[in-house]
Amino acid sequence: MSTQNGGRGGHIINVASIAGLLSSIPAAPMYAASKHGVVALSRCLGHAMHYKRHGVRVNALCPSFTDTDIINVTEDSMGKDYWMVPKTFEKLGGLLPVSTVVEGFLQLVEDDTQNGAVMRVTLAKGIDYKQYREDL
Numbered sequence: 846m847s848t849q850n851g852g853r854g855g856h857i858i859n860v861a862s863i864a865g866l867l868s869s870i871p872a873a874p875m876y877a878a879s880k881h882g883v884v885a886l887s888r889c890l891g892h893a894m895h896y897k898r899h900g901v902r903v904n905a906l907c908p909s910f911t912d913t914d915i916i917n918v919t920e921d922s923m924g925k926d927y928w929m930v931p932k933t934f935e936k937l938g939g940l941l942p943v944s945t946v947v948e949g950f951l952q953l954v955e956d957d958t959q960n961g962a963v964m965r966v967t968l969a970k971g972i973d974y975k976q977y978r979e980d981l
């Protein structure tokens with residue numbers, strides 16, 4: 846894919862999570878840490894410096910709780926804090942439909958001005974971008 850290797854460039858959209866932006870998810874420390882890592886990796890590789898070398902855009906997509914199988918956690922799959930998952934999304938007003946996340950994904954595909962950006966998808970605010978200070 847890299848133009849440096851004779852490829853045509855491209856676009857990588859990493860599926861992170863809103864868990865990769867929140868300061869703490871006590872019920873799922875490894876999940877939160879891995880998603881923070883995905884956000885950081887996407888922002889680094891989405892820098893103009895890498896785009897110049899490889900011609901590959903990189904974004905992170907950060908949805909909140911969405912109506913897929915992953916939210917059907919059990920004590921066996923997640924440990925004794927599993928009950929916090931439905932409690933949290935019920936408090937938020939429910940689950941995002943998959944179609945809203947797909948809408949965000951397609952927006953990223955179509956908008957080539959957002960290299961390195963981190964998109965959030967939540968019930969409360971819909972689709973938006975996390976704002977970062979450019980010098981940090």
Ligand SMILES: NC(=O)c1ccc[n+]([C@@H]2O[C@H](COP(=O)([O-])OP(=O)(O)OC[C@H]3O[C@@H](n4cnc5c(N)ncnc54)[C@H](O)[C@@H]3O)[C@@H](O)[C@H]2O)c1
Pocket residue numbers: 860861862863907908909910911912913914915916
């Ligand atoms: N559903 C949500 O609430 C939500 C919100 C934010 C981000 N995400 C992220 O979206 C992505 C997709 O999840 P989803 O919501 O579609 O859930 P899902 O359960 O429908 O899909 C997860 C898929 O990953 C596969 N999988 C699990 N472990 C694997 C492994 N070790 N190797 C290869 N495949 C493996 C499963 O078989 C399944 O097909 C995940 O990265 C998840 O963290 C989900």
Ligand SMILES: CCCCC/C=C\C=C\[C@H](O)C/C=C\C/C=C\CCCC(=O)O
Pocket residue numbers: 861862863864870872873876908909910911915916918929930933937967968969
């Ligand atoms: C509690 C984490 C469980 C991890 C695995 C199960 C489902 C994963 C879901 C998503 O990645 C979202 C994870 C955590 C979101 C927590 C709070 C969201 C609050 C933000 C908001 O929607 O406004």
